[in-house]
Amino acid sequence: MSTLLVDARPVDHPTARQRGIGRYVTGLLTGMRDIDAPMIALYGTDAEAEVLTDTVPGLTLQRWSPQVVRDHAVDGTWYIATQLMLHPIPLDPIPRCITAARLPVAAVMYDVIPYRYPEIYFTDPNARRQAALRAPLARTVDTMLAISDFAATTAADELAFPLERIATIGAGVEARFRPTTGDPRAALGPMLPSRVGRYVVTVSGSDDRKNTDGLLHAWTHVDRSLGDDVHLVVAGAHTPDVLQRWEGWAADAGVADRVVFTGALDDDELVALLQGAALAVMPSLEEGFGLPVLEAAACGVPTISSNVSSLAEVLDDPVACFDPYDPQAIAAAIVTALTDESHRSALLAAGRRAVERWTWSNAASATVEALEVMGPRWSQRTRRPAARLAVAGVFGDGVGGNDSGGNDSGGNEGVVAALRASGSDVTALVDTGGSAEPTHAATHAAIASGDRWPVRSLARFIKPWDFDHIVAVLGAAPQHLATSQMVRTVPCHLWIHDEAIVGVRFGANLQALEIARSVIVGSADTAELLRRAADHSCPILVVPPGVGPTESADALRTWLDDVDHLDASTIRHTSPPVASSDS
Amino acid sequence: MGRVRGDHTAALAAEVAALREVVLNINHVVTQTHDTVNQLNHDVRSGAEQTLPLFLGYSERLRLDADTAIGATHVIERQLALLDERLAATSGSDPS
Numbered sequence: 106m107s108t109l110l111v112d113a114r115p116v117d118h119p120t121a122r123q124r125g126i127g128r129y130v131t132g133l134l135t136g137m138r139d140i141d142a143p144m145i146a147l148y149g150t151d152a153e154a155e156v157l158t159d160t161v162p163g164l165t166l167q168r169w170s171p172q173v174v175r176d177h178a179v180d181g182t183w184y185i186a187t188q189l190m191l192h193p194i195p196l197d198p199i200p201r202c203i204t205a206a207r208l209p210v211a212a213v214m215y216d217v218i219p220y221r222y223p224e225i226y227f228t229d230p231n232a233r234r235q236a237a238l239r240a241p242l243a244r245t246v247d248t249m250l251a252i253s254d255f256a257a258t259t260a261a262d263e264l265a266f267p268l269e270r271i272a273t274i275g276a277g278v279e280a281r282f283r284p285t286t287g288d289p290r291a292a293l294g295p296m297l298p299s300r301v302g303r304y305v306v307t308v309s310g311s312d313d314r315k316n317t318d319g320l321l322h323a324w325t326h327v328d329r330s331l332g333d334d335v336h337l338v339v340a341g342a343h344t345p346d347v348l349q350r351w352e353g354w355a356a357d358a359g360v361a362d363r364v365v366f367t368g369a370l371d372d373d374e375l376v377a378l379l380q381g382a383a384l385a386v387m388p389s390l391e392e393g394f395g396l397p398v399l400e401a402a403a404c405g406v407p408t409i410s411s412n413v414s415s416l417a418e419v420l421d422d423p424v425a426c427f428d429p430y431d432p433q434a435i436a437a438a439i440v441t442a443l444t445d446e447s448h449r450s451a452l453l454a455a456g457r458r459a460v461e462r463w464t465w466s467n468a469a470s471a472t473v474e475a476l477e478v479m480g481p482r483w484s485q486r487t488r489r490p491a492a493r494l495a496v497a498g499v500f501g502d503g504v505g506g507n508d509s510g511g512n513d514s515g516g517n518e519g520v521v522a523a524l525r526a527s528g529s530d531v532t533a534l535v536d537t538g539g540s541a542e543p544t545h546a547a548t549h550a551a552i553a554s555g556d557r558w559p560v561r562s563l564a565r566f567i568k569p570w571d572f573d574h575i576v577a578v579l580g581a582a583p584q585h586l587a588t589s590q591m592v593r594t595v596p597c598h599l600w601i602h603d604e605a606i607v608g609v610r611f612g613a614n615l616q617a618l619e620i621a622r623s624v625i626v627g628s629a630d631t632a633e634l635l636r637r638a639a640d641h642s643c644p645i646l647v648v649p650p651g652v653g654p655t656e657s658a659d660a661l662r663t664w665l666d667d668v669d670h671l672d673a674s675t676i677r678h679t680s681p682p683v684a685s686s687d688s
Numbered sequence: 689m690g691r692v693r694g695d696h697t698a699a700l701a702a703e704v705a706a707l708r709e710v711v712l713n714i715n716h717v718v719t720q721t722h723d724t725v726n727q728l729n730h731d732v733r734s735g736a737e738q739t740l741p742l743f744l745g746y747s748e749r750l751r752l753d754a755d756t757a758i759g760a761t762h763v764i765e766r767q768l769a770l771l772d773e774r775l776a777a778t779s780g781s782d783p784s
Contacts, residue, residue, distance in 0.1 A: 565719075
């Protein structure tokens with residue numbers, strides 16, 4: 106195996122970070138680091154890099170870019186897609202450069218619970234459509250890495266994916282979940298009322314599949330002779346309507362004085378709550394893995410769980426399991442686990458075995474082994490994708506029959522056509538300014554083939570890191586509105602065609618100059634003006650008026666090949682030569 | 689197992705090219721839709737309080753539809769690339 110390129114973006118995703126997927130990715134990266142796997146964690150933003158540096162120090166980190174993929178596009182490299190099951194699909198689970206390099210893809214399979222219960226999770230038409238899209242996308246991957254055998258078999262069924270191409274890699278538990286010799290109650294403060302003595306804890310969400318209703322029913326069968334101070338503690342944030350239903354039901358059943366709902370709690374509080382419990386109960390009807398079971402066991406608490414879905418796999422011992430559909434059986438399991446010391450010892454032993462078995466290092470080792478054994482699904486020829494460029498600006502006649510930005514080089518479409526003719530992979534980012542003219546209609550004649558997007562789609566529908574270079578062509582015409590806005594936030598190569606823009610309008614756009622990777626202008630005078638105007642200097646290329654599209658494209662291609670290696674003070678002149686070469 | 693004739697390969701390649709063009713047009717239409725919804729959002733917020741909730745519902749639906757449509761193009765693009773690869777393997781040529 107050469108290299109594992111792991112998508113690390115979910116660690117700071119707005120919805121995934123606090124959910125299982127963000128934590129799972131962090132854990133898997135930790136395991137890969139610990140077994141010294143040949144792995145690179147790919148991030149998209151500085152915030153993601155910061156999270157990764159803080160939580161998994163020692164990782165090999167690289168920002169997503171076509172160049173990273175190109176550098177590792179050799180036989181034996183795998184891409185590990187960690188957000189295939191994260192909504193919505195435009196999160197870009199398999200970036201285009203991965204497909205372009207024909208790298209084999211292994212996707213982490215967390216669960217297909219929404220597919221199994223569409224009447225609950227797919228009530229929104231859009232959710233149904235996205236699910237319908239995800240299935241064919243999943244079928245294009247080479248291998249799935251399931252977090253449990255249950256996730257593997259259900260994914261094979263629901264997504265019509267060959268089961269023999271799915272490996273179970275399991276999961277692990279964070280180091281913070283461990284036994285304590287101190288007093289965990291001290292960390293809980295007022296979360297637990299003073300009347301609470303021994304307590305049975307369950308970590309649950311609001312979903313019906315968590316079976317908290319079943320546990321509450323079971324609690325009515327737990328004899329009060331165990332002691333009035335024995336409580337059931339339901340931990341987790343719950344929606345107000347669900348909480349109201351549960352509290353009302355507990356009151357009707359006469360157990361309200363023996364049940365505590367904690368509400369939202371942070372990680373430290375959760376650990377303390379588990380450490381102080383007499384018993385942990387996980388009655389869920391369906392999970393992808395069942396991490397709360399493992400977390401409770403890791404805290405040294407006797408733990409019992411339901412015997413269905415993946416939950417039975419976690420503790421992997423029949424003595425620790427019960428039928429979650431039978432409240433009497435749940436109650437009996439709770440009473441035995443609270444009163445029978447030999448049974449408690451057996452539960453603790455089962456927990457210790459589970460904690461030794463389910464580690465992030467083991468998950469990482471299982472990943473590496475599975476990929477080595479299975480190999481790619483198809484005999485694809487891995488290749489180094491060509492450099493991918495984007496040219497942003499006005500194309501064709503421009504909207505309203507105007508010019509194409511004062512471009513003397515035959516228009517942006519001419520440059521793009523010349524670049525494409527020379528084999529470059531170029532995407533046109535089309536700017537129609539504030540016009541309502543459909544961009545596909547405005548540009549269809551000018552660039553009838555090849556990839557094209559509106560400028561405004563950048564960062565939303567396509568990502569800046571999809572490209573090696575983005576060249577933003579700026580003129581003074583209003584149609585450049587979207588381009589001039591984009592260059593303030595995305596580092597680009599600014600190609601300033603309209604000389605007046607430098608002095609008249611660009612003074613207000615210095616932010617673009619400060620983050621620009623390079624600037625391309627039409628005269629040495631303009632180059633000097635820019636050098637004086639911008640706080641941050643970057644290499645400057647001078648392409649004088651009259652240079653044709655083919656020559657412009659050649660100069661641009663050479664410039665982009667060189668620019669990352671040039672000194673920031675460089676000013677290069679394109680033929681016809683003006684005064685001097687690189688300074 | 690059937691054989692793939694040369695004319696079949698050519699026909700499939702044409703299908704791939706046609707699908708690619710569809711993808712490119714969706715990319716543009718969706719972004720334009722997204723922009724239009726954003727603009728309408730601003731307009732409505734500034735002048736039509738009574739219909740605001742209804743409009744917000746529609747605009748959110750349109751936004752999600754835009755996301756889904758782009759997701760569809762991502763899936764189609766990947767399938768096209770893999771199809772290209774198999775076509776090339778069948779015909780013994782380099783994929784585009």
